[in-house]
Amino acid sequence: MTTYEPALEVAVQAQATLGEGPTWDAAKSRLIWIDILGSRVNTYDPSTGRRTVMATEQHVGAAKPRAGGGLVVNLRDGVGLYDDADSAAGFRWLHHEPVPGRRANDAAVAPDGSLWAGTMTYDETPGGGTLSRLTGDGEVTTVLDDVTVSNGTGWSPDGRLMYYIDSPTRRVDVFDVSADGQRVSNRRQLAMIEEGAGFPDGLTVDADGCVWVALWDGGAVRRYTPAGALDRTITLPTVRPTACAFGGPNLTDLYITTARVGLSDPHPMSGSLLVVPEAGKGLAQPAFAG
Numbered sequence: 001m002t003t004y005e006p007a008l009e010v011a012v013q014a015q016a017t018l019g020e021g022p023t024w025d026a027a028k029s030r031l032i033w034i035d036i037l038g039s040r041v042n043t044y045d046p047s048t049g050r051r052t053v054m055a056t057e058q059h060v061g062a063a064k065p066r067a068g069g070g071l072v073v074n075l076r077d078g079v080g081l082y083d084d085a086d087s088a089a090g091f092r093w094l095h096h097e098p099v100p101g102r103r104a105n106d107a108a109v110a111p112d113g114s115l116w117a118g119t120m121t122y123d124e125t126p127g128g129g130t131l132s133r134l135t136g137d138g139e140v141t142t143v144l145d146d147v148t149v150s151n152g153t154g155w156s157p158d159g160r161l162m163y164y165i166d167s168p169t170r171r172v173d174v175f176d177v178s179a180d181g182q183r184v185s186n187r188r189q190l191a192m193i194e195e196g197a198g199f200p201d202g203l204t205v206d207a208d209g210c211v212w213v214a215l216w217d218g219g220a221v222r223r224y225t226p227a228g229a230l231d232r233t234i235t236l237p238t239v240r241p242t243a244c245a246f247g248g249p250n251l252t253d254l255y256i257t258t259a260r261v262g263l264s265d266p267h268p269m270s271g272s273l274l275v276v277p278e279a280g281k282g283l284a285q286p287a288f289a290g
Helices: none
Strands: 002-004 009-012 019-025 030-035 040-044 051-055 060-065 071-075 078-082 092-096 102-109 115-121 129-134 140-147 150-155 161-166 171-177 184-192 199-205 211-216 220-224 230-235 241-247 253-258 273-276
Touching (some): 009 040, 019 060, 019 102, 030 060, 030 253, 040 060, 060 115, 071 102, 071 115, 102 150, 115 140, 115 150, 150 211, 161 184, 171 199, 184 211, 211 253, 220 241
Parallel strands (some): 002 230, 060 102, 199 241
Antiparallel strands (some): 009 273, 019 030, 019 253, 030 040, 040 051, 060 071, 071 078, 102 115, 129 140, 150 161, 161 171, 199 211, 211 241, 220 230, 253 273
């Protein structure tokens, strides 16, 4: 296992309350990331430095590109669609299901173009969250219904495995994926985050099939092999990294979102979008089919 101090850079200096969900938008060559509690969808173009910020009417757990343009967003009261990735105009609900005390959290687009969207309660009630699969036409299937804090979700390069995090369990779990991509089974542990090392939050899978995990309250991002062995740790100056994703023209730069929420004396980088250039090689992410 290798621990190293990376050539860490601040891609976007920000004070996001709960930065999350970095996603490389290949069609526009830019990174999308959000501030959940700030109700903001941000974009960053590393080639020009251009940034945009779009306000959402509700807390937003995730924002992903759509195949036909625009965004799919996991909001407090359900999943919605924007026709324009830079404008709140043209919003409509794809699936509207308000539940008092519950909000959206992380989400990911599967190889078949479906959205796997997580929820949690604001007070983190055990079992109060879900993980659901949504197709482009709005068909919803509950995948897991006993989740506390639904977080990182990702697929192996061949699409046959799905990785998943329910943060309070401290585990990174792995499922087998059915041939049609619609169902998962045989849940088992890939890795356990030891006491004192923080809680697993967002994840991304690289081209080697390794799983990169941001550790909330752990000040680090870890890389696990497909066999579950820890083989790399990136230490960070800010204690609350939330998620990571590869981006850039060759998908070699690791972007890391961070949070300030709950910190009495946050590090100056807390809430910013960070980047580790040439950290590895990521996978191209599919756009939502809706």
